[in-house]
Amino acid sequence: MTPDWRARAAAIIPGGTSTGSKRPDAMFGSTVQGPTHIVSAQGCRICTADGDSLIDLTAALGAVSIGYADPAVTDAVCRAICRGPVAALPYTDEVTLAERLCELVPSAEQVRFLKTGAEACAAAVRIARAHTGRDLVLGSGYFGWLDWWTPAAGVPAGAHADYRHLPFNDRGRWHAEFHAAGDRLAAVVVEPLVEVLADVEWLRELRAHCDQVGAVLIFDEVKTGFRLHRGGAQALLGVTPDLTTLGKAIANGFPLAAVVGNSRVMSAVHRTWISSTLATELTALAAAHAVLDHHAAHDVCALLALSGAALRRAIADAASAADMTVSTIGHDTMFIIRWPDDATQDTMLLALRAAGVLAKRGPYQFPTCAMLPADITIVGDAFHTALSR
Numbered sequence: 001m002t003p004d005w006r007a008r009a010a011a012i013i014p015g016g017t018s019t020g021s022k023r024p025d026a027m028f029g030s031t032v033q034g035p036t037h038i039v040s041a042q043g044c045r046i047c048t049a050d051g052d053s054l055i056d057l058t059a060a061l062g063a064v065s066i067g068y069a070d071p072a073v074t075d076a077v078c079r080a081i082c083r084g085p086v087a088a089l090p091y092t093d094e095v096t097l098a099e100r101l102c103e104l105v106p107s108a109e110q111v112r113f114l115k116t117g118a119e120a121c122a123a124a125v126r127i128a129r130a131h132t133g134r135d136l137v138l139g140s141g142y143f144g145w146l147d148w149w150t151p152a153a154g155v156p157a158g159a160h161a162d163y164r165h166l167p168f169n170d171r172g173r174w175h176a177e178f179h180a181a182g183d184r185l186a187a188v189v190v191e192p193l194v195e196v197l198a199d200v201e202w203l204r205e206l207r208a209h210c211d212q213v214g215a216v217l218i219f220d221e222v223k224t225g226f227r228l229h230r231g232g233a234q235a236l237l238g239v240t241p242d243l244t245t246l247g248k249a250i251a252n253g254f255p256l257a258a259v260v261g262n263s264r265v266m267s268a269v270h271r272t273w274i275s276s277t278l279a280t281e282l283t284a285l286a287a288a289h290a291v292l293d294h295h296a297a298h299d300v301c302a303l304l305a306l307s308g309a310a311l312r313r314a315i316a317d318a319a320s321a322a323d324m325t326v327s328t329i330g331h332d333t334m335f336i337i338r339w340p341d342d343a344t345q346d347t348m349l350l351a352l353r354a355a356g357v358l359a360k361r362g363p364y365q366f367p368t369c370a371m372l373p374a375d376i377t378i379v380g381d382a383f384h385t386a387l388s389r
């Protein structure tokens, strides 16, 4: 009999997994059937613990852009393991990777590496506070699980007391938030895509006002970096922040994140303390070098957009054939499926898994370069089967 991995995991790991967004209820909602664990991932497919092969539309929450177990990335990582991933001094690969990032990302003149997106965001905010000598931060987006912005249980109120929410894309309301912040404003941190791309005029206004009051503008490009454009959404939208956080697709699933920014603001790193023992371990740096090689050889972001557009068309065709109000919003490289209601969503996600495709609740579905036209046809057929039931 196959082990019940869902029950075994729930008994020993609170929530069933250490990545909160991969909890069965976060992925699939109320349905308690279907796979919760995998044994391998290759290309655009995962192999579940029950031995089923599914096309995965989640790309590991956007952490993978090239494809699972990409041979070139895997080879680079294996070679890094043989060299010894950490030692007394930092590897030269850290320097060369920083140089490559500065060539690609408009805001980047200097770089500090970390391991997770949440760490990169916390570091960027600390640098901004050290640079300005001020505390208050206005933010729009999701910045990871750390204390500085989240009013979660267990976080002392004081830890996030200097963080205020800024409504995304709201050109009418930011004036009031800025006015209330006055000369206490250290930084404005925004994701350049929250369901939809940020309004360029809104970003320009934020840029201009930060300059006027001496605050630091931070773009959180943990999801959008090396996905929307290899220079990030900032290259696409033409607005350059002072600092940028990167993560996820930068290393195709290996644990690497970064804060990059102009030297004027980044120099505040000298006046504070940001450090992590494994921030510069070699496997993730090597994976990122292999990812950048891939970007140099192919227009990765254009390929992601092509696959995403084809997936969205396939979903729209299936919805229209089944006469269901199912649509997609967002960007072709990361989009959301809009279902009529939560119950339909959960039923359909279960039917999709039965038809060989794993999609998740809510934001986002992410294409990868490993998704070929034949895979997209299979996804389209699975949506037809699920929606016409």
Ligand SMILES: Cc1ncc(COP(=O)(O)O)c(C=O)c1O
Pocket (backbone or CB within 6 Å): 061, 115, 116, 117, 118, 119, 121, 141, 142, 143, 144, 145, 191, 220, 221, 222, 223, 247, 248
């Ligand atoms: C925009 C953004 N910033 C930060 C984070 C946190 O990254 P991590 O989960 O690697 O800590 C995420 C994670 O989804 C994210 O989407």
